[in-house]
Amino acid sequence: MASQLSGKRAPFSPSDFPQHSRERLGSVGPGSTLTRAPAATPLSGGTGIRLLRAGPSSQSCHCPESRPVAAASRRAMVMTPKPRRLEPRSPRGRDRSLMPRTLDGQITLEKTPSYFVTREAPGRIHGMSPDTKLIVVVRNPVTRAISDYAQTLSKTPGLPSFRALAFRHGLGPVDTAWSAVRIGLYAQHLTNWLRLFPLSRFLFVSGERLVSDPAGEVGRVQDFLGLKRVVTDKHFYFNATKGFPCLKKAQGGSRPRCLGKSKGRPHPRVPEAVVRRLRDFYRPFNRRFYQMTGQDFGWD
Structure with missing residues (x-):
C-alpha cells in the first residue's frame, strides 16, 4: 500500500490485495477435523494490518508468537496465506478455498491492510463467512498520514x-484523492462494513494504546476471540531505541521479537500549520467514528 502513496489514485480495487506468507501454529492430532472456516479477520493497514503505520504490525507481531495462548486455551492461531487476488467475479466458494485447512477449535487469522478501505471486501468476506470476527486497528489519521x-x-x-x-x-483544500489522506476517513469506510456486519462483530483496537499499553490491548483481543488471557505485561518490554514495545519469547527462549527495521523511523518535519489544517479536516470524521464505535480514541 505504501508504494501507492507517491501519487493520486482511484479508490482501491481487487488488484490491491498483495501476497503474504503463511504461518501455522499447532499440529494435527488424532481425531481432528480439518475445515476451511475463517474465524477472525484483522482489518488494518497500515492496519496488520497496516491501516495505521506502526500499529497493526505490532499486533500481528504479538499474535503469531503467542503460543501460550494456544496451549492454555487449547486453540491455535493459523495465519492464512493471503489470497493472490480477490477476483471481481470469482465463483462462490473460491475465497474459502484460498484459506488454510484448520482444526476444530483453531482460530484462522487473515490479515490484509487494504480490506478495510476496499469497497468489495465486506461482501466477499460476508459471503465466505458471515460469522467472521473483525479486528480494526486504528491510529490518529494525521499521524498515520505522515x-x-x-x-x-x-x-x-x-x-x-x-x-x-x-x-x-x-495550497487548496485537503486532497482526499491521495490515499494517505483518504484511508484516515475511518467513519466512511466503517459505514461500508456495517451494511453487512453488526457492530458486535468488530473489535476496534487503538494503535496508540498498542504502544503505551500493549498488554491491555492484546488482552482485549484475547477476550474478543474467546481466548484465555495468557499474554500479559510480563511478556512485553519497551525498546527505547525503536520507541515500541517488544515481545519476549515464551519460556525464556532466544531473542525477543521486535518490530522490523522499517518501524520507528523518524517522521519528516511537517509545518505546524499543515498539521492544524489536517486536524481540523479530520475532526468531524473522527467524532462520527467515535459515535459509531462507542469509543473515544482521543485524537482531538
Whole structure:
C-alpha cells in the first residue's frame, strides 16, 4: 500500500490485495477435523494490518508468537496465506478455498491492510463467512498520514513535499484523492462494513494504546476471540531505541521479537500549520467514528 502513496489514485480495487506468507501454529492430532472456516479477520493497514503505520504490525507481531495462548486455551492461531487476488467475479466458494485447512477449535487469522478501505471486501468476506470476527486497528489519521508519507519517502527520495500531496496544488483544500489522506476517513469506510456486519462483530483496537499499553490491548483481543488471557505485561518490554514495545519469547527462549527495521523511523518535519489544517479536516470524521464505535480514541 505504501508504494501507492507517491501519487493520486482511484479508490482501491481487487488488484490491491498483495501476497503474504503463511504461518501455522499447532499440529494435527488424532481425531481432528480439518475445515476451511475463517474465524477472525484483522482489518488494518497500515492496519496488520497496516491501516495505521506502526500499529497493526505490532499486533500481528504479538499474535503469531503467542503460543501460550494456544496451549492454555487449547486453540491455535493459523495465519492464512493471503489470497493472490480477490477476483471481481470469482465463483462462490473460491475465497474459502484460498484459506488454510484448520482444526476444530483453531482460530484462522487473515490479515490484509487494504480490506478495510476496499469497497468489495465486506461482501466477499460476508459471503465466505458471515460469522467472521473483525479486528480494526486504528491510529490518529494525521499521524498515520505522515507516517505513510515517511514510509514512501524512504523508498522514493524525490517525492514531493507532504504539503504538496496533502493539499490540492499545495495550497487548496485537503486532497482526499491521495490515499494517505483518504484511508484516515475511518467513519466512511466503517459505514461500508456495517451494511453487512453488526457492530458486535468488530473489535476496534487503538494503535496508540498498542504502544503505551500493549498488554491491555492484546488482552482485549484475547477476550474478543474467546481466548484465555495468557499474554500479559510480563511478556512485553519497551525498546527505547525503536520507541515500541517488544515481545519476549515464551519460556525464556532466544531473542525477543521486535518490530522490523522499517518501524520507528523518524517522521519528516511537517509545518505546524499543515498539521492544524489536517486536524481540523479530520475532526468531524473522527467524532462520527467515535459515535459509531462507542469509543473515544482521543485524537482531538
